[in-house]
Amino acid sequence: MDISSRITELAAPAAQAAGLVVEAVDVTAAGKRSRVFVTVDLPETETGSADLDRIAEAARLIGAALDEADVPSTPYVLEVSTPGTDRPLTERRHFLRARTRLVELRLDEGTVTGRLRDLDGDAVVIDVEGEERRLELGQIRSGRIVVELKRLGEE
Known part of the structure; x- marks a missing residue:
């Protein structure tokens, strides 16, 4: 070992x-x-x-x-x-930890930015400008948390 x-x-x-x-x-x-x-x-x-x-x-x-x-x-x-906010989102547990955060996800067909709401099986549920999208983890080439100066629920 x-x-x-x-x-x-x-x-x-x-x-x-x-x-x-x-x-x-x-x-x-x-x-x-x-x-x-x-x-x-x-x-x-x-x-x-x-x-x-x-x-x-x-x-x-x-x-x-x-x-x-x-x-x-x-x-x-x-x-x-801790890993910090610049840790790439590469594993299911990373996405679970990023719930409620604004994320940028790179897919084969482009980039999606939105708020990560939840994981449902092997799919992320993301809010993109008020529209809920489901993306299979296998579709996501890379992901990262977008640093926000004002978090959800703060005024």
């Missing part, structure tokens, strides 16, 4: 105890130490963003789990963060 997989195995229950899930683990050399970068996110059933308290709690619990298992066995720096 490689080091990233072992860290993921240890970090997942710790993140879950903080109400988060491990999205990715990246381990790189940083001088005499290793840099362990763990990306966490809210579970796919939740919308919104992970708050700093949950991220800090996950970092504390992940660090304790790694130290207890002595993984990695050399000095390391642990960084825990």
Whole structure:
């Protein structure tokens, strides 16, 4: 088992105890130490963003789990963060997490921008200028969240 997989195995229950899930683990050399970068996110059933308290709690619990298992066995720096709004939407769970957000989806026949309302099976339900459209995940070549300065429901 490689080091990233072992860290993921240890970090997942710790993140879950903080109400988060491990999205990715990246381990790189940083001088005499290793840099362990763990990306966490809210579970796919939740919308919104992970708050700093949950991220800090996950970092504390992940660090304790790694130290207890002595993984990695050399000095390391642990960084825990969220994927951010620039994460591409590539998997079903990414689309679930993006519900209520304005998204831009690239299809074979062009680009669609609208508010992601829900997922129904393997289709996204998107509101495009007041018209509901259903797009199968297989039709979507790439997707991204459009950063809004004013969110839905805010005045």
